[in-house]
Amino acid sequence: MSRLRWGLLSTARINERFIDAVRRSDRSELVAVASRDVQRAKAYADRYDISSSYGTYEELANAADVDAVYISLPNHLHAEWAVRLCEAGKHVFCEKPLALSPANVDQMAHAAHEAGVVLQEASATRFHRQTSDIAEIVSSGRLGRIMFCHGTFEFTLPAAADIRLNTDMGGGALWDVGCYPVAFFQAVLRENPVFAYARAVNGPTGIDLAFSGFLGYESGTAVQFTASMATPTARSARIVGERGSLELDQPWLTSVGAQTTVRQQLMPSAAGAGTFGDDPDQLEVATWDYGPSDVYLDEVRGFEELVLAGSQSPYPLSDSRMNVQVIMALHESARTGQEVPIDPSSITNE
Ligand SMILES: NC(=O)c1ccc[n+]([C@@H]2O[C@H](COP(=O)([O-])OP(=O)(O)OC[C@H]3O[C@@H](n4cnc5c(N)ncnc54)[C@H](OP(=O)(O)O)[C@@H]3O)[C@@H](O)[C@H]2O)c1
Numbered sequence: 452m453s454r455l456r457w458g459l460l461s462t463a464r465i466n467e468r469f470i471d472a473v474r475r476s477d478r479s480e481l482v483a484v485a486s487r488d489v490q491r492a493k494a495y496a497d498r499y500d501i502s503s504s505y506g507t508y509e510e511l512a513n514a515a516d517v518d519a520v521y522i523s524l525p526n527h528l529h530a531e532w533a534v535r536l537c538e539a540g541k542h543v544f545c546e547k548p549l550a551l552s553p554a555n556v557d558q559m560a561h562a563a564h565e566a567g568v569v570l571q572e573a574s575a576t577r578f579h580r581q582t583s584d585i586a587e588i589v590s591s592g593r594l595g596r597i598m599f600c601h602g603t604f605e606f607t608l609p610a611a612a613d614i615r616l617n618t619d620m621g622g623g624a625l626w627d628v629g630c631y632p633v634a635f636f637q638a639v640l641r642e643n644p645v646f647a648y649a650r651a652v653n654g655p656t657g658i659d660l661a662f663s664g665f666l667g668y669e670s671g672t673a674v675q676f677t678a679s680m681a682t683p684t685a686r687s688a689r690i691v692g693e694r695g696s697l698e699l700d701q702p703w704l705t706s707v708g709a710q711t712t713v714r715q716q717l718m719p720s721a722a723g724a725g726t727f728g729d730d731p732d733q734l735e736v737a738t739w740d741y742g743p744s745d746v747y748l749d750e751v752r753g754f755e756e757l758v759l760a761g762s763q764s765p766y767p768l769s770d771s772r773m774n775v776q777v778i779m780a781l782h783e784s785a786r787t788g789q790e791v792p793i794d795p796s797s798i799t800n801e
Pocket of ligand 1: 463486488524525526573575614705
């Protein structure tokens, strides 16, 4: 196989970014879309110039000319449809969060393994070079021991009716955007947290509109993050070690076209002598950028590599599973007001 023939499972809004990326990639083509409603599927296919449309998801699963399916369903349907698609022999690229329980991730991993297909969470951040570069800087020791990290992903939900406001669909700020800092710090620290502590501000549907999380690590590192769908837009991350820090203005990279800049501050080795160590001029500052974010193209190309070249995933299912576990522990802490331990040894059977 030299090209992937894609089908879209649903007519979700996020598809637009994915369609654009697929169309700009040499090794992918978009051939089908499925909707719960046949008229909607047909109208969508006409609008986006897609050759086949289906009025049920089953028909897409059984379509012989489709190699890979992009799942853009509400979160509570990811697991069921990923399993069904894997069983039908399709490679699956599933939107974040991969699932809403570790048991579901295990079922999905098992189905992919049995069918010999690729199942991958579409966490675009993990496919971008910025994320792997930051991970390398952290592991190189350049910043010294990492003391703490901070991340923010906040926005205002524009619509009153949205899958994000429905608890039964896996809505809420933590599942929707809190999963980005959780996955990002997991990637760059290469360490899993051992406990979670959290507070949430809930809306009328009982959903968490604004979420503050704290993750503690065996090494002593602490991660604090905020996730919100009820406050003005804000995105940033800081990673702070004993010798230096990194500041990212687009850590999650989901704003297509936004400039992605990293600012590094390092203490020179003789810093602090004869002072209180609080002179910012002492710091060696370096900045670099990755150009405008085109992260959906990065993720499409990343998925192509997994299927067509058999390469290793930058975001294995064991990491997706830990991400789900951490989010569940954070939710439990917000509910109970208690610190919640996280079992670091849990792995999938991928
Ligand atoms: N990676 C990113 O940057 C990013 C950004 C946004 C969202 N996402 C993820 O993408 C997924 C979709 O998000 P979205 O905001 O694009 O969703 P959306 O616009 O609300 O669309 C969801 C689609 O799912 C289908 N669906 C099936 N059962 C449904 C139900 N019971 N209620 C509502 N819709 C149902 C519908 O398509 P049919 O009626 O055609 O079947 C609907 O169009 C979520 O998992 C979200 O976390 C990722």
